[in-house]
Amino acid sequence: MTGKGGTGKTTVAAALALALAAGGRKVLLVEVEGRQGIAQVFDLPPLPYEERKIAVAPGGGDVHALAIDPEEAMLEYLEMFYGLKRMGKALTKMGVVDFATTIAPGLRDVLVTGKTSEAVRRRDRTGKRVYDTVVMDAPPTGRVTRFLNVTQEVAGLARVGPVRTHADMVRGVVASPETAVHFVTLLEEMPVQETLDGVEELRAAKLPVGGIFINMVRAVDPALDGPFDLAELAMGVKAAGLGDDGNAAVIAEALAGEVVEQQRRAELERTERDALETAGVPRYELPLLADGADLAGLYELAEAIRSQGAA
Amino acid sequence: MTSPELDLDGIIDDSGTRIVVCCGSGGVGKTTTAAALGLRAAERGRNVVVLTVDPARRLAQSMGLTSLDNTPRKVAGADGELFAMMLDMKRTFDEIIEAHADPERARQILTNPFYQSLSSSFSGTQEYMAMEKLGQLRRSGEWDLIIVDTPPSRSALDFLDAPERLGRFLDGKLIRLLMAPAKAGGRSAFKILNAGFGLVAGVLTKVLGAQVLKDIQTFVSALDAVFGGFRQRAEQTYKLLQAPGTAFIVVATPERDAMREASYFVERLAEERMPLAGLVINRVHRSPAPDLSAARSTAAAEDLESRGEHELTAAVLRLHAGRMQLAAREHREQEHFASAHPTVPVTQVPAMSQDVHDLDGLREIGELLAKR
Numbered sequence: 089m090t091g092k093g094g095t096g097k098t099t100v101a102a103a104l105a106l107a108l109a110a111g112g113r114k115v116l117l118v119e120v121e122g123r124q125g126i127a128q129v130f131d132l133p134p135l136p137y138e139e140r141k142i143a144v145a146p147g148g149g150d151v152h153a154l155a156i157d158p159e160e161a162m163l164e165y166l167e168m169f170y171g172l173k174r175m176g177k178a179l180t181k182m183g184v185v186d187f188a189t190t191i192a193p194g195l196r197d198v199l200v201t202g203k204t205s206e207a208v209r210r211r212d213r214t215g216k217r218v219y220d221t222v223v224m225d226a227p228p229t230g231r232v233t234r235f236l237n238v239t240q241e242v243a244g245l246a247r248v249g250p251v252r253t254h255a256d257m258v259r260g261v262v263a264s265p266e267t268a269v270h271f272v273t274l275l276e277e278m279p280v281q282e283t284l285d286g287v288e289e290l291r292a293a294k295l296p297v298g299g300i301f302i303n304m305v306r307a308v309d310p311a312l313d314g315p316f317d318l319a320e321l322a323m324g325v326k327a328a329g330l331g332d333d334g335n336a337a338v339i340a341e342a343l344a345g346e347v348v349e350q351q352r353r354a355e356l357e358r359t360e361r362d363a364l365e366t367a368g369v370p371r372y373e374l375p376l377l378a379d380g381a382d383l384a385g386l387y388e389l390a391e392a393i394r395s396q397g398a399a
Numbered sequence: 400m401t402s403p404e405l406d407l408d409g410i411i412d413d414s415g416t417r418i419v420v421c422c423g424s425g426g427v428g429k430t431t432t433a434a435a436l437g438l439r440a441a442e443r444g445r446n447v448v449v450l451t452v453d454p455a456r457r458l459a460q461s462m463g464l465t466s467l468d469n470t471p472r473k474v475a476g477a478d479g480e481l482f483a484m485m486l487d488m489k490r491t492f493d494e495i496i497e498a499h500a501d502p503e504r505a506r507q508i509l510t511n512p513f514y515q516s517l518s519s520s521f522s523g524t525q526e527y528m529a530m531e532k533l534g535q536l537r538r539s540g541e542w543d544l545i546i547v548d549t550p551p552s553r554s555a556l557d558f559l560d561a562p563e564r565l566g567r568f569l570d571g572k573l574i575r576l577l578m579a580p581a582k583a584g585g586r587s588a589f590k591i592l593n594a595g596f597g598l599v600a601g602v603l604t605k606v607l608g609a610q611v612l613k614d615i616q617t618f619v620s621a622l623d624a625v626f627g628g629f630r631q632r633a634e635q636t637y638k639l640l641q642a643p644g645t646a647f648i649v650v651a652t653p654e655r656d657a658m659r660e661a662s663y664f665v666e667r668l669a670e671e672r673m674p675l676a677g678l679v680i681n682r683v684h685r686s687p688a689p690d691l692s693a694a695r696s697t698a699a700a701e702d703l704e705s706r707g708e709h710e711l712t713a714a715v716l717r718l719h720a721g722r723m724q725l726a727a728r729e730h731r732e733q734e735h736f737a738s739a740h741p742t743v744p745v746t747q748v749p750a751m752s753q754d755v756h757d758l759d760g761l762r763e764i765g766e767l768l769a770k771r
Binding site: 098125250276279281306323327 | 424425426427453455456512516517564572573574576598599602603605606607608609610611652654655656657659686687688691695696699700702703708709710711712713714715716717718719721722724728752753754
């Protein structure tokens with residue numbers, strides 16, 4: 089799940105995880121940027137580098153969460169592939185871990201996507217996948233192609249060798265038909281433009297584009313479309329007991345200002361909707377939550393996602 | 400709890416203000432704020448350059464920036480001395496190398512695969528280069544006010560940490576390890592070092608592969624000469640940011656996440672002794688009929704609906720109630736910030752129905768920012 093900053097990417101990723109877990113499935117929700125966004129959305133204390141159950145989905149089903157820390161992921165990687173657990177401390181002290189996770193280009197992303205890919209591929213003793221789905225709250229639209237295009241990212245660094253092999257494994261998971269990169273946008277010019285650019289970039293990198301989640305959609309009464317009669321509104325204001333002969337017209341005029349603004353926005357939103365259509369991928373609409381994205385709101389969004397067949 | 404008013408004209412009119420840094424989380428209108436302040440300052444008589452890192456296409460066009468050429472260009476149509484530039488981080492990095500290494504060494508570095516990967520990777524490089532560029536602009540003395548828009552980092556604070564991170568790397572044992580073969584005259588890499596070094600070198604070879612390690616070593620030893628100056632300048636720029644001529648402006652929208660990030664930033668700036676000017680809250684929703692509450696509006700709409708009268712008015716009242724609810728929620732977020740940071744000055748910019756496309760749009764934002 090990607091999206092421009094401010095579009096509600098983490099919230100929608102969390103709601104999608106809930107929707108996918110509904111009816112008894114097991115979903116892992118991962119975050120990769122160290123922002124503790126999942127904890128904030130679910131109103132929990134900060135998450136450690138450890139998979140733990142954080143929510144129960146409607147109709148049974150579990151959402152687990154993991155906040156991936158690149159340094160921990162690196163130590164784990166060394167242990168898993170090279171049996172070098174004990175070296176961890178020495179490497180940290182030498183600055184190797186710091187170098188690999190903050191300075192060396194691309195390595196950080198390979199470690200993070202690598203950990204996610206491991207969770208995707210993990211199987212239990214019976215050979216069954218441990219998680220039905222893994223939802224990643226990925227970096228913002230402007231960076232996501234680079235982030236997911238791991239082979240390209242390490243190409244300059246390593247044409248051959250273990251890092252390259254690892255990156256190729258990750259690429260296999262990320263570019264598989266089992267993966268979908270979804271976008272979150274608002275019906276505003278900049279996020280829509282970035283979404284369209286992002287879709288194009290992903291396609292150019294041969295990465296699988298999923299759908300577009302249009303977030304914070306305002307439901308508007310069709311009665312407010314088209315021209316309207318100010319005198320009629322003033323009479324209504326009076327009839328509703330909100331004004332008398334003296335000030336009903338003043339109140340009506342102020343309210344009319346809101347309507348005009350709403351109509352202008354609706355017009356712009358139509359343009360943006362049309363623009364999104366050109367991407368040629370499924371689009372889903374999520375309502376603006378009156379009380380903001382609290383826990384109850386998350387379940388409401390999950391329901392909207394399910395009812396539109398996005399999960 | 401109400402915050403004190405942020406007087407932005409006071410800041411940009413003060414000839415002592417030499418650098419304004421706009422920071423905040425992604426998608427809050429940082430670049431627009433930086434551009435609008437730049438235009439306003441130029442039109443009020445300052446000689447201004449706006450350094451942007453990753454502007455949206457339309458906004459870049461509004462300032463006449465069509466290409467990423469790493470050079471300040473005069474903005475046509477501004478009534479004053481306004482220049483703008485987009486940071487090209489690879490170009491900036493290349494220029495540092497070219498300026499500080501002899502031609503042969505520069506060539507070695509510029510063609511090194513590790514360097515090429517490092518200089519075009521976003522993980523941290525953008526932050527270093529933004530700092531480097533800021534320092535260059537300041538040293539050039541060509542502008543008396545530099546307005547910079549911080550990189551869209553994973554954390555809004557990354558650019559503050561960049562010089563320290565670089566320093567830690569350069570001071571670290573790793574760099575000595577990587578330099579070792581060059582110093583030993585190319586002799587068998589790690590033998591001269593102690594067992595701990597040898598072990599780590601073994602791991603690096605195993606994990607990264609011998610070729611990568613060799614590339615990194617070549618790069619690091621070739622860069623040895625350049626590094627010192629680079630780092631020194633990064634530290635100077637950091638100090639510059641702490642100086643009284645700098646004003647940090649934190650930008651947010653009145654939503655929970657953005658305000659939380661803003662709070663965090665305010666605290667961090669205080670810790671780093673960076674001079675905070677105040678908080679700009681963009682996209683604030685207001686109503687032209689603020690005296691009619693959401694509750695009263697909803698009740699009236701229900702009343703009309705149950706009577707089956709004035710369908711239009713009922714719809715308008717519902718719209719208004721939604722608007723008032725949103726405004727109340729945004730107000731709560733702002734109060735929350737004000738009680739946590741009672742001394743931080745704040746200014747609000749109302750939500751606009753359209754994005755900024757031209758200088759007139761930026762001028763309008765500038766007026767709203769300055770409350771004129």
